[in-house]
Amino acid sequence: MSVSxxxxxxxxxxxxxxxxxxxxLLATTALADEASLPYGRLAVPEEIAAWxxxxxxxxxxxxxxxxxxxxxxxxxxxxxxxxxxxxxxxVDRWPVLMGxxxxxxxxxxxxxxxxxxxxxxxxWDYIHRAMPFGEAQSLSNDEVYAAALYVLYLNDIVxxxxxYDQDSFAAIEMPNKDGFFMPDPRPDTPMDEPCMSxxxxxxxxxxxxxILDVTPDQEGEGSLD
Amino acid sequence: xxxxxxxxxxLGRRGFLKSAGIMAGTAAASAAGARxxxxxxxxxxxxxxxxxxxxxxxxxxxxxYGVPSSFEEDTIRRWVPWLTxxxxxxxxxxxxxxxxxxxxxxxxxxxxxxxxxxEIDPAEHRLMxxxxxxxxxxxxxxxxxxxxxxxxxxxxxxxxxxxxxxxxAQLNSCQFTYGMVSTAQWTGVPLKWLLEYAGIRDGAxxxxxxxxxxxxxxxxxxxxxxxxxxxxxxAQNGEAIRPEQGYPLRLVVPGFEGNMSIKWLRxxxxxxxxxxxxxxxxxxxxxxxxxxxxxFTWVQEAKSVITTPCPERPVNGPGMYKIQGLAWTGHGRIExxxxxxxxxxxxxxxxxxxxxxxxxxxxxxxxWDHRGGDALLVSRAMDETGYVQPTMAELQSVRGxxxxxxxxxxxxxxxxxxxxxxxxxxx
Numbered sequence: 001m002s003v004s005x006x007x008x009x010x011x012x013x014x015x016x017x018x019x020x021x022x023x024x025l026l027a028t029t030a031l032a033d034e035a036s037l038p039y040g041r042l043a044v045p046e047e048i049a050a051w052x053x054x055x056x057x058x059x060x061x062x063x064x065x066x067x068x069x070x071x072x073x074x075x076x077x078x079x080x081x082x083x084x085x086x087x088x089x090x091v092d093r094w095p096v097l098m099g100x101x102x103x104x105x106x107x108x109x110x111x112x113x114x115x116x117x118x119x120x121x122x123x124w125d126y127i128h129r130a131m132p133f134g135e136a137q138s139l140s141n142d143e144v145y146a147a148a149l150y151v152l153y154l155n156d157i158v159x160x161x162x163x164y165d166q167d168s169f170a171a172i173e174m175p176n177k178d179g180f181f182m183p184d185p186r187p188d189t190p191m192d193e194p195c196m197s198x199x200x201x202x203x204x205x206x207x208x209x210x211i212l213d214v215t216p217d218q219e220g221e222g223s224l225d
Numbered sequence: 226x227x228x229x230x231x232x233x234x235x236l237g238r239r240g241f242l243k244s245a246g247i248m249a250g251t252a253a254a255s256a257a258g259a260r261x262x263x264x265x266x267x268x269x270x271x272x273x274x275x276x277x278x279x280x281x282x283x284x285x286x287x288x289x290y291g292v293p294s295s296f297e298e299d300t301i302r303r304w305v306p307w308l309t310x311x312x313x314x315x316x317x318x319x320x321x322x323x324x325x326x327x328x329x330x331x332x333x334x335x336x337x338x339x340x341x342x343x344e345i346d347p348a349e350h351r352l353m354x355x356x357x358x359x360x361x362x363x364x365x366x367x368x369x370x371x372x373x374x375x376x377x378x379x380x381x382x383x384x385x386x387x388x389x390x391x392x393x394a395q396l397n398s399c400q401f402t403y404g405m406v407s408t409a410q411w412t413g414v415p416l417k418w419l420l421e422y423a424g425i426r427d428g429a430x431x432x433x434x435x436x437x438x439x440x441x442x443x444x445x446x447x448x449x450x451x452x453x454x455x456x457x458x459x460a461q462n463g464e465a466i467r468p469e470q471g472y473p474l475r476l477v478v479p480g481f482e483g484n485m486s487i488k489w490l491r492x493x494x495x496x497x498x499x500x501x502x503x504x505x506x507x508x509x510x511x512x513x514x515x516x517x518x519x520x521f522t523w524v525q526e527a528k529s530v531i532t533t534p535c536p537e538r539p540v541n542g543p544g545m546y547k548i549q550g551l552a553w554t555g556h557g558r559i560e561x562x563x564x565x566x567x568x569x570x571x572x573x574x575x576x577x578x579x580x581x582x583x584x585x586x587x588x589x590x591x592x593w594d595h596r597g598g599d600a601l602l603v604s605r606a607m608d609e610t611g612y613v614q615p616t617m618a619e620l621q622s623v624r625g626x627x628x629x630x631x632x633x634x635x636x637x638x639x640x641x642x643x644x645x646x647x648x649x650x651x652x
Contacts, residue, residue, distance in 0.1 A: 039372055039422065040364040047363060048355050051492050054433055054443060057501050083310070093310040104516035109627055116518075117507050126503040129441035130340065133314070136439045180510060180520045186631075187526065188623045189615035194563065194605060196572045201616075203568035203601060205639065206652035209397035209536075216305055216401070 055125040059170025062124065065141040066165040069158055072150030075143055079132045088112070088154040098154040101175065114155025118180055120172040123148045145169065297323075302333060303400055308389075313341035314440070316383065318404025321532045321551060326578065327378070327586040329407035331462050336469045337383050337405065339504075340439030343489045347473040350437070352457070356494040359424025366473050369459060372414045377456065377479070378585040380553045382406035382525045384482035384509055384630040390617075391626045394650040399535035402636065402648060406528075406553065408586040409470075411477045413458030416451050420495070425452075429495040433502075434476050437491040444485045445499040446478060450523075454479050454584075457490065479584040480555030481523040482630070484509055514625035527554035527614050528633035529562055529589070529606035540644045543597040548575070549590035554608035558582070561607045562589040568601030568637060568651055569616075575604070600640040601651070617650070 055061035077086060085091050088098030100110030109115075113123060128144045130136050139147065145164065152158045157172065164172070195201075209215065266272065293300065302317040309315040316337040319329055329335075336342075347366045355361035386405035389395045396402050420432075425448070432451045436442035446455070456477040459466060466472045471488025478485040484504055499505070499521075511519040529552035534540050548566075552559045558581050563572040575589035589604070606614040617634035639649040 037360075037362075039368045040362045043353055043355055043361040043363045047353065048361060051353055051435075052355065052494065054435070054494065054500055054502075056496070056498060058498065093307075095310075104512060104518075105514065109512060109516075111507065111512070113507075119501050119506060122501055122503050122506050125443075125500075129443070130439070130503075133311075133340070134439065136340065136441060179516065180506070180518050182519065182521045184519060184522045184524070186522065186524070187612055189613075189619045191611050191613050194572070194607070194613050196563070197570075199570050199572075201569040202618075202652050203570060204652060205601075205649045207393035207650035208639075209394040209648035212395055212397075214307070214395065215397045216303065 053125075053128060055121045055128070057119040057121045059121065059166065062121070062166040062170055063141045064166055065145045066163055067142050067145035067149055068163045069146070069149040069153030069160050071142075072146030072148075072153075075139075075147055076150045079135075079139075080147065083133060088151060097151050104176070104179065112155070113151050114157065114175060116176050116179070118174055118177045120148070120152065120157075120169060120174055123151060124169065127151075299323075300333065302335065302404075305396070305401055314339050316385075316405060318400045319407050320400050320537075321404055321406075321530070322399050322535050322538045324532070325588075327408050327551065327582075327588050328462060329409060329586075331409070331464065331467050331470070334381075334407040334409060334461075334467070334470055335383070335405045337483065338438070338440070338469070338488075339442055342469045343436070343438035344468055345437060345473060345489060350473050351491060352474060353492045354419060354423045354495075355492075356433075356496050357426040357429035358420070358495055359426060362423050366459070369414055369457065369474065373418060374412055374414050375456065376410055376412040376460075377454075377477075378408060378410045378582050379456075379477055379479040380406055380408045380525075380584060380586045381477070381483045381486055382528075382553065384484060384522075384525070387528075387632040387634070387636075388629045390634075390636075391621070391629070391632055394648045397536050397648045399530065399532055399537055399638075403530040403532075405483070406551075406586070408553075409461045410463070411456050411458040412460035412463075413456040413474075413477065416455040416457055416476070416493075417453070419457060419493075420451060425495065428497050431496050431499050433492075433494040433496065433500050434485075434487040434490060435492040435494075436471075436487045436489040438489045442484075442487055442489075442504065443500065443502040444487060444504055445502065446481075446485060448495070450478065450481070478523075480525060480557075482509060482525055485523065509630060511624065511628035511630050513628060519628075522631060523555075525553070525555040526631065526633050527556065527559065527606045527608040527612045528552065529559075529604040529614060530636050531564070531602050531604050531638060534602065534640060534646045535638055536646045536648055539646050540595060540640055542644060543595050546593045546595050547590050548593045548602060548604075549588065550604050551586045552589055552604070552606040553584075553586045554606065554610075554612065555584060556612060557584065557609045559587040559606055560609045562587075563605045563607075564589070564591050565603045565605075566593060566600045569603050569605075569635075572605065595640070598642055601649070602638045602640060602646075603635050605635055618652070 083091055083094035084097050090096035097113045100112040100115035103110045127147050149158055153160055300320050300323040304317040319333050319335040350366055352364045383405035387402055390402055430448050432446050434444055458475055458477045461470055466475055474490045476487040476490050511522055531548055531550040533549055540546055548564055552562045562575045564575050565572045575591040578588040581587050614635055620634050637649050637651050639647045
């Protein structure tokens with residue numbers, strides 16, 4: 001991967017370009033006659049830089065920057081804790097960010113950033129594009145590093161004062177990194193020609209939704225948890 | 226009972242007021258069953274002169290965009306307030322029991338947003354294609370509307386549809402248990418065409434699709450699917466896509482979980498590895514009993530549900546009814562739907578409404594001579610790959626109860642002797 005330092009400086013943002021992409025752009029620019037494109041036009045680097053903010057697990061897309069979890073503490077309290085709680089414990093039904101380790105085989109697993117998320121890059125990418133809820137894309141890159149690291153600190157994945165940059169952040173390993181698998185193994189249920197008559201199936205009623213009383217417009221105001 | 230037309234005409238204003246009382250009377254009569262209320266001198270619906278028989282209705286200038294009859298005001302999407310933290314990152318459900326055919330009217334298509342409905346001025350909307358392509362391009366909506374397009378009927382189902390039912394019968398409702406599926410005719414540019422126009426570079430194996438909403442929704446899609454049947458759609462059932470469905474532009478990824486059909490589509494990037502976004506790692510992954518989780522489980526496998534009778538649409542005593550419902554599969558066409566009224570001991574094959582289209586909802590129906598007492602109604606779909614819709618016990622035996630997504634188990638409705646219909650679990 002090579003980076004066009006000039007384009008980055010001009011756009012004030014990180015621009016991910018593979019070497020071959022650069023060659024491709026040069027080639028098409030050389031052919032160049034935009035007016036000959038029947039639909040649309042070539043994108044300019046500033047436009048691509050403005051939108052191409054996604055981050056992959058291999059670190060592709062992480063912009064230059066550095067912060068520690070300590071840098072994110074005040075930010076988290078001000079911008080995140082209203083929904084996520086001061087310790088990432090979650091308020092009301094907003095997502096719990098912290099804890100839940102070793103619960104994935106429990107009857108009621110707690111899937112948090114610490115217990116479930118496989119990649120730190122996803123934490124950076126998601127905070128950057130969608131958080132705080134209702135004020136998306138309002139954090140600077142360094143603030144995103146700080147907030148992401150603080151969430152990881154709440155899960156004992158990084159130390160409070162350890163400083164990370166784009167390279168060391170990309171190297172952070174999450175506790176559940178090996179917890180996922182593909183490809184999709186389905187179909188995983190019987191595909192025999194189904195029984196049509198006198199089938200031996202259980203027909204005893206073992207549960208009724210009405211008893212739970214959590215359906216809207218009924219009396220209850222329940223929760224499935 | 227019919228009044229003198231002339232004297233009624235003279236009482237125009239009174240007649241108008243009277244219509245409110247007539248409406249209330251009609252509702253009561255239908256609730257009690259028309260058979261029991263027939264007066265000796267005949268049915269008032271026939272023998273009485275109605276206002277609409279006599280007085281002029283609204284003119285063509287009354288409604289520039291038509292709306293359903295006021296008598297259908299109960300046919301609406303509904304949501305479950307306690308299910309999510311806020312209505313902006315939430316879901317609502319389509320009233321499947323009030324629909325006919327397989328098309329979902331645009332105002333009743335279920336909604337699922339992660340950052341509310343983006344209200345986008347199409348003049349300010351752009352689609353960018355970049356990454357591993359020969360030409361990195363930007364298109365306006367005008368560009369897109371000039372490109373070659375296709376129209377296809379496809380279902381869209383949220384991967385979490387029926388997700389509350391893994392542990393047992395939870396919500397006593399067809400709407401809330403099955404309503405996160407809808408079907409529309411989508412018109413748009415084949416993504417394959419757009420990718421070839423940009424020029425796919427060697428080594429490009431994945432695309433990232435991104436929305437312009439406040440969630441910046443992103444999903445990774447394999448290039449094989451992107452080059453197959455994915456649409457970049459600008460129209461839904463003949464009109465511009467509704468704001469809540471992604472106006473002015475959305476992706477439609479047929480047969481795959483709905484979350485991948487990125488709404489408010491603004492960007493497509495080609496790459497050589499998946500991005501592992503929040504929605505394909507922390508969400509939309511299927512946690513198994515051993516603590517590991519399946520990821521990239523994209524296809525919505527064959528599923529069906531009886532939409533009438535159902536908890537919202539009870540029956541009214543013994544008699545002839547029509548059991549009907551919807552079936553769909555992300556693997557192609559529905560081949561067959563069987564219906565049981567005794568909890569799955571005995572089955573009959575239902576009639577399918579034509580046309581039966583791939584990756585589209587299919588309506589099934591079968592007459593039912595309800596003799597009274599309890600009945601346990603179940604439907605079972607099969608698709609053209611030989612796939613058979615499973616029981617919940619079969620699903621649980623391989624996936625446990627914590628995978629949330631991709632519950633396509635058969636549903637049982639109990640019709641009790643009073644005609645009420647309940648969501649029950651058999652075991």
